[in-house]
Each structure stands twice: as structure tokens, then as C-alpha cells.
Amino acid sequence: MIVRNPNIANLKAGYLFPEISRRCREFAATHPSAVRIISLGIGDTTEPISLHICDGLINGARRLGSIGGYSGYQDEGLLELREKISEVFYESKFGADEIFISDGAKCDIGRLQMLFGAGIEAVVQDPSYPVYVDGSVLTGAAGAWQGNGYHGVSYLPCIAENDYFPDLSPIPENSLIYFCSPNNPTGAVSTREQLLKLVKTALGKGCIIIFDAAYSEFIRDTSLPKSIFEIEGAEQCAIEIQSFSKPAGFTGVRLGWSVVPKTLKYAEGESINADWARLCGTIFNGASNIAQAGALAALDPDGLKEMRRLTDFYLGNAYRIKNALQNIGVSSVGGGDSPYIWAQFPGRDSWDVFTEILEKCRIVTTPGVGFGPSGQSFIRFSSFGRRADVEEACMRLRDLRN
Numbered sequence: 001m002i003v004r005n006p007n008i009a010n011l012k013a014g015y016l017f018p019e020i021s022r023r024c025r026e027f028a029a030t031h032p033s034a035v036r037i038i039s040l041g042i043g044d045t046t047e048p049i050s051l052h053i054c055d056g057l058i059n060g061a062r063r064l065g066s067i068g069g070y071s072g073y074q075d076e077g078l079l080e081l082r083e084k085i086s087e088v089f090y091e092s093k094f095g096a097d098e099i100f101i102s103d104g105a106k107c108d109i110g111r112l113q114m115l116f117g118a119g120i121e122a123v124v125q126d127p128s129y130p131v132y133v134d135g136s137v138l139t140g141a142a143g144a145w146q147g148n149g150y151h152g153v154s155y156l157p158c159i160a161e162n163d164y165f166p167d168l169s170p171i172p173e174n175s176l177i178y179f180c181s182p183n184n185p186t187g188a189v190s191t192r193e194q195l196l197k198l199v200k201t202a203l204g205k206g207c208i209i210i211f212d213a214a215y216s217e218f219i220r221d222t223s224l225p226k227s228i229f230e231i232e233g234a235e236q237c238a239i240e241i242q243s244f245s246k247p248a249g250f251t252g253v254r255l256g257w258s259v260v261p262k263t264l265k266y267a268e269g270e271s272i273n274a275d276w277a278r279l280c281g282t283i284f285n286g287a288s289n290i291a292q293a294g295a296l297a298a299l300d301p302d303g304l305k306e307m308r309r310l311t312d313f314y315l316g317n318a319y320r321i322k323n324a325l326q327n328i329g330v331s332s333v334g335g336g337d338s339p340y341i342w343a344q345f346p347g348r349d350s351w352d353v354f355t356e357i358l359e360k361c362r363i364v365t366t367p368g369v370g371f372g373p374s375g376q377s378f379i380r381f382s383s384f385g386r387r388a389d390v391e392e393a394c395m396r397l398r399d400l401r402n
């Protein structure tokens with residue numbers, strides 16, 4: 001018989017979100033009540049795709065039904081869309097051949113992990129979005145679980161004491177740094193000065209940064225950078241991944257992109273951009289052309305207004321949740337320029353607080369420790385929810401006080 005891939009065997013049992021679902025089902029089964037359980041747990045969008053963007057999708061599908069409008073494979077994505085992305089997000093400083101359209105940021109992370117292979121060392125913010133570490137385990141870049149982290153991964157604590165921006169001095173030379181801003185799960189957004197430090201460190205140590213900017217459209221403070229490429233030197237050390245999932249409600253439609261500058265090189269001077277094109281052509285045949293038509297609509301003036309309205313809506317939810325927490329004396333970060341609120345319960349275990357909120361308020365949250373050891377004592381509240389549910393949840397949070 002075939003033997004199991006040892007990398008899969010290295011993955012710690014139980015992905016966070018299935019474990020949360022299991023605990024909720026168990027709770028519901030043992031605590032029957034007419035009071036509905038409200039989820040502020042998972043980072044999935046809830047609002048319908050807005051009209052103009054939806055029309056883009058519909059028209060894209062319809063064109064496929066005509067001889068003149070039909071199109072098939074387009075590996076790196078529609079030229080028009082790649083040019084539009086460069087113009088809207090990067091002041092046209094990237095050529096179309098430096099922008100790769102994908103089926104989403106998570107999928108791009110997985111392919112990037114394959115690109116860099118088992119030989120690299122991974123560095124993550126702690127806490128962090130699970131795929132950075134779990135995907136590294138799958139490719140063999142990270143090894144077995146060792147009680148408080150995976151072998152071969154450097155965890156950089158992001159805690160209240162450092163304002164959720166890590167000390168960069170432990171970063172090993174020639175490593176792959178995963179960095180997310182606005183951050184999931186902490187909601188913290190790195191400043192220009194902080195990102196400048198990150199880029200300088202990467203350049204000095206021969207590292208590559210994989211910069212996850214999936215939440216950039218939630219930034220309202222205009223002094224905060226929305227892209228790593230606003231930072232001088234980033235074109236020599238960073239890859240950016242992006243997604244329409246959160247700002248356009250495309251979590252189910254699937255569309256994102258990566259920016260891999262031609263100035264990015266390996267130690268021997270070979271082009272990372274050329275390898276990325278090769279890898280994507282080999283194991284990925286391009287994103288849906290219907291989704292790309294939707295993305296084009298999202299980037300014209302009407303679409304940009306709709307994305308702004310949608311992200312404003314979720315930020316409105318975040319504002320309500322943050323206030324409700326403040327009213328019961330719980331301090332939190334995030335929420336102003338990101339859809340996540342990171343609430344601190346000093347001295348408590350994350351899963352215990354998760355259970356208490358579920359039992360007293362019938363609200364599902366995410367235990368911070370599920371995102372990494374430094375998430376202990378925190379709870380992540382997601383602002384992705386219907387407004388009536390969020391308002392109801394905010395009322396119920398008062399029951400936490402006693």
C-alpha cells in the first residue's frame with residue numbers, strides 16, 4: 001500500500017474552525033433553547049454582491065455564450081485586468097507581467113509555498129492566519145509539532161506590549177517572512193515606519209516577505225500604507241498577495257492576485273518572477289474568466305464605490321462590537337481599519353472565554369490561541385455579519401459582565 005505523506009502526518013489534529021463547529025454543535029445539542037446562536041466567529045462575508053459588480057459577473061458569463069465573446073484559458077489572467085490592477089492599486093508602476101491573477105489569496109499562498117519548497121525557513125507573526133504555518137508543514141518547510149509551535153518556524157510575538165508589531169531581531173537570514181497588515185486576527189495595521197523597518201530587515205538579511213494585503217480596502221486612516229510597495233526597497237524583497245474576497249464579497253466567487261516584481265531575485269540572481277510564471281502555468285491554469293469580468297466591474301468607478309460602501313458597512317459592525325466590549329470593560333484593538341476586533345481577557349484561557357461567551361450570550365467567537373501561542377487570553381470577534389445579528393450580539397454581550 002501507499003504510505004502516508006509524513007508532512008500531512010506532522011499537521012496537528014483539528015483545524016481551528018472545524019473544532020469550533022464541533023464545540024458549537026455539542027453545545028446546541030446539550031443546551032436546547034429558543035435563543036438562536038449568533039456567529040461572530042468565522043471570517044466569511046455575509047452581504048450580497050452589490051449590483052454593478054454582480055452585473056459584471058452576469059455579463060461575463062453571458063459573453064461566454066457567444067462566438068465573438070467566448071474565451072478559454074488565460075494563464076496569468078486577462079491583460080485588461082492586470083493593467084487595471086496596476087493602475088488602481090500601484091500607480092501603474094508594475095507591468096502586466098508582474099501581476100498574476102489567481103483564484104484567491106489562500107491558493108496563492110499554497111502555490112508560493114510550493115515555489116519556495118522545503119528548504120526555506122518560515123517566519124510568522126504570532127498570532128497569524130493558519131495557512132502560513134500549516135501550508136509550510138505540508139511542503140516540509142516546517143516539521144513536527146513541538147508543544148508550542150512547529151519545528152523550523154520562527155514565531156514573532158505580536159502582543160499588547162509591542163503594540164502588535166513584532167521585534168524583528170530574531171528573524172533568521174535567508175528566511176521567508178509571512179506578514180499580514182491589516183492583520184488577521186489582531187486587526188492591527190502596521191504604520192509606514194514599521195513597514196520600513198520590516199523591509200530594511202528583509203533586505204539586510206536576504207529574506208523574502210510574503211505580504212498579505214487581503215484587508216487593505218478596510219484602511220480608512222490615510223497615513224497607513226495599503227501596500228508593501230508603498231515602502232522603498234520592497235520591490236527587491238517582497239511579494240504581495242491580494243484578494244477580492246473581503247472587499248467585494250468574492251469569498252465564493254474566488255478571485256485574487258499576486259504581485260511578483262521582476263526585480264526580485266534569488267541568491268544566484270535568477271528571476272523569481274520567471275519561476276512563478278512557470279509554476280502557475282504548470283499547476284494552475286488561471287482564474288475563472290467570469291470572476292475576472294466581475295473584478296473588472298469592481299475596479300471601475302461604480303465598482304470602487306460599491307466596495308467602499310461594503311467595507312464601510314462591515315466597519316460599522318466593527319465599531320458597534322468594539323463599543324459593546326468597551327461598555328463591559330473589555331479592552332480590544334483593531335476594528336477601526338480592519339474587520340477584526342482582538343479582545344483581551346487577561347489571565348484567562350482563550351477556550352474558557354470562548355465557552356463562557358457561548359454559554360452566557362450564545363455567540364460564537366474565535367479563541368485567540370487557535371492562531372498561535374501569543375493569542376492565548378484573546379478572543380477574535382469578526383465584523384462579518386448581518387447588521388441585525390451584530391446589534392443583537394452587542395446587546396447580549398452585556399450578559400458577560402456578571
Ligand SMILES: *Cc1c(COP(=O)(O)O)cnc(C)c1O
Pocket residue numbers: 043103104105106107129180184212214242243244245246250251255256
Ligand atoms: C480571508 C483572507 C484571505 C483571502 O483568501 P481568499 O483565498 O482570497 O479568499 C487572505 N488572507 C487572509 C489573512 C485572510 O483572512
